[in-house]
Amino acid sequence: xxxxxxxxxxxxxxxxxxxxxxxxQSPTFFRIGTGGAGGTYFPIGGTIAxxxxxxxxxxxxxxxxxxxxxxxxxxxxxxxxxxxxxAAVQNGELEAGLAAADVTRxxxxxxxxxxxxxxxxxxxxxxxxxxxxxxxxxxxxxxNDLGDLKGKRVGIAQAGSGTQVAVLQMLxxxxxxxxxxxxxxxxxxxxxxxxxxxxxxxxxxAAGWPVAAMVQLSSTKGMxxxxxxxxxxxxxxxxxxxxxxxxxxxxxxxxxxxxxxTPAVSALLVVSSDQSEELVYGITKALWNDNTRKxxxxxxxKGKQITPDTALDGVAALGxxxxxxxxxxxKEVGLLK
Numbered sequence: 001x002x003x004x005x006x007x008x009x010x011x012x013x014x015x016x017x018x019x020x021x022x023x024x025q026s027p028t029f030f031r032i033g034t035g036g037a038g039g040t041y042f043p044i045g046g047t048i049a050x051x052x053x054x055x056x057x058x059x060x061x062x063x064x065x066x067x068x069x070x071x072x073x074x075x076x077x078x079x080x081x082x083x084x085x086x087a088a089v090q091n092g093e094l095e096a097g098l099a100a101a102d103v104t105r106x107x108x109x110x111x112x113x114x115x116x117x118x119x120x121x122x123x124x125x126x127x128x129x130x131x132x133x134x135x136x137x138x139x140x141x142x143x144n145d146l147g148d149l150k151g152k153r154v155g156i157a158q159a160g161s162g163t164q165v166a167v168l169q170m171l172x173x174x175x176x177x178x179x180x181x182x183x184x185x186x187x188x189x190x191x192x193x194x195x196x197x198x199x200x201x202x203x204x205x206a207a208g209w210p211v212a213a214m215v216q217l218s219s220t221k222g223m224x225x226x227x228x229x230x231x232x233x234x235x236x237x238x239x240x241x242x243x244x245x246x247x248x249x250x251x252x253x254x255x256x257x258x259x260x261x262t263p264a265v266s267a268l269l270v271v272s273s274d275q276s277e278e279l280v281y282g283i284t285k286a287l288w289n290d291n292t293r294k295x296x297x298x299x300x301x302k303g304k305q306i307t308p309d310t311a312l313d314g315v316a317a318l319g320x321x322x323x324x325x326x327x328x329x330x331k332e333v334g335l336l337k
Contacts, residue, residue: 027056028279030074033085033097036158038189038213039205041098041267042078043300044128048269049074051292052283067291069282080187082162083107089272090119096275100131100162100206101266101318102242108320113165121273123323125284126311129302130264131206132246133163136195136214139222139255141202145232146174153182155191155203163206166240166265173239189213196221206265208302209252218253225253225260236263242318266314271323280325288329308335 032049035041052068059065068074077094079085085097086107110118143149149171157163164185171177184200191203192213205211217223225248233245246264250257271280286292288308296303312335315322330336
């Protein structure tokens, strides 16, 4: 309760300030990289963009207007997701982006696939929600483990996505690679269409459930999800420590009537170190105000899992710094010492 009282006090002070100066602000555009329209990043990114915006001339927050950063116009842009978003934030092509934790760490450090190519400007605003790996197959199809995908037509997600980077590492642990499978680099919507048309035997996609394209697939052609064994989940965790055991509950998708055990990775909101402390402090404050809370609760189902209480989960262990503006806010409200 102490945290929530502190948070209310901090946000109230910001609201009074915003009400007084919103009209005088010149616009600041803030581009947020998300993912494909059929996934989770895009709707969540749009909700966040709405919550942190307060365009010049808009009604003041206390008069029913937007309660974001005065003068800020945030725009959610559809992209190929994590790898692209982090690279674009590093290069100044985007101001912020949603990205998977494992990819963000690898790119910041210059490790693994990104050996010798560090992205030192990456900074974290918040941990958002878990992204569960969906291994989707036609209705009634089953495999024992990832090794059974050898020789199959497999969607490995689009180039530039964190899913593809992780999936190729997982498959390699079972002896499956580009040389012994017929891989397809497709986004989620394209993969669902190909599977429905019989052009794929399986495809991977990591996202917060429910995923729109899969909801449509399950209610039309039908689909099945591969449930990993506990031993396989441990093996994946040993290969990619950021992927931890998780579960997609029964009933999320029509016809998938049992829980699906699967690995999951955290989705982060990432920003450039070039962004000012003042701006990122305001964005972090706006992200956790009551107005944005309502937007998150009434939008995509994963929005309810985006909370200040979990905003710092796993961040310290990741090795990627918080942005100083975000750090200032979390210290103010007692979430960080």
